[in-house]
Amino acid sequence: MTNQPIHFALIAGELSGDILGAALIRALKQRYPQARFSGVAGPRMVAEGCEAVQSIDVLSIMGIAEVLPAIPRLFKLRAALIDRYVREQPDVVIGIDAPDFNLGLERRLRQRGLKTVHVVSPSVWAWRENRVHGIKKSVDLMLCLFPFELAFYARHSVPAAYIGHPLADQLDDTVTPLQGRQALGLSEAPTLAVLPGSRGGEVSRLAVPFAQAVARLASQMPGLQVVTPIAKPGLRAAIEAARAAHASQVSWTLLDGQSREAMQAADVVLLASGTATLEGLLLGRPMVVGYAASPLTVFFLRTLGMIKIKQVSLPNLLCDAPVVPECLQERCTAEVLAEAAWPLFSAATAAAQTRPFAAVRQALKRDAGTLAADAIAELLSR
DSSP states (O other), X not given: OOSSOOEEEEEEOHHHHHHHHHHHHHHHHHHOTTOEEEEEEOHHHHHTTOEEEEEGGGGOOOSHHHHGGGHHHHHHHHHHHHHHHHHHOOSEEEEESOHHHHHHHHHHHHHTTOOEEEESOOSTTTXXXXXXXXXXXXXXXXXXXXXXXXXXXXXXXXXXXXXXXXHHHHOOTTOOHHHHHHHHTOOSSOEEEEEXXXXXXXXXXXXXXXXXXXXXXXHHSTTOEEEEEESSGGGHHHHHHHHHHHOTTSEEEEEESOHHHHHHTOSXXXXXXXXXXXXXXXXXXXXXXXXXXXXXXXXXXXXXXXXXOSOXXXXXXXXXXXXSOEEEGGGOSHHHHHHHHGGGGSHXXXXXXXXXXXXXXXXXXXXXXXXXXXXXXXHHHO
């Protein structure tokens, strides 16, 4: 052992990765107060003391059509990170989400003798199962957020640990919609939260049908108010344009961030498939999920038969039943979205959907940051 502080390299993708990374850094600092943290980081990770080698935004890309133009830039970034960390020799390299980028990076660094951990299993149990062979070569340890993932990795002899989800440790499902509206200064009127995604591609495809669905719902429910958290400043223009073109008469409040607060204020949530659906589940809010990938991405997925599951949203996967309406691709239209959302403004219908959420919350609430730090400490001790 040297006197140098332990160095953790963290490579995070997406806003959800920033949340996970920040929770992990907090827990690791409890074990290793003098530790150094560096990597691809978001604002929460930076606030916890991570040196940002690059912004998390560089990895916030999803879909085949969206990734293709960015490939040269991503290859350049990966090469730079490999050079840096081969030179600096961190004690552990921790990839957080962004599997298409991180697993390749982890594999190359592991081949050079570095210990590697991946947090957030890619959905190999849902599609492209053969990726597990690459994962086995890439990681010394896979940290799983969902309980059903452990059995999959055990079958393939990949070291894995279940840590639960940090959002389950953070989110409070006792806040009522009325309390949420008061916190945001909204009226007591029925409220719909609309979250068309955190990536430019998502918003470009979902903002219009979501706004059109808002207009339909408002015509059925005079006085309906809408609240939308804008994940990044660059997404505001597209959302404002959709609102102005299709729902200009609706009382619609835009927030900078505050997705949690927006959902707490809502009676019903209309949102893109992704981590936000898990937040909605943990907050106990009824929801409708919409999603439309690019035509090129859909072509590849359908032609190659790469999808193994019928339900795609996390609430339906975790509840093991289709409790949440999913309006995907051709069905992601104003008519279908509004028709699915309208009944959820009924208390009885909303309660029927959200009733299974409590068991999921209980299973996921495990102090994920601490369990992740424990597993990483065990890896370091070997």
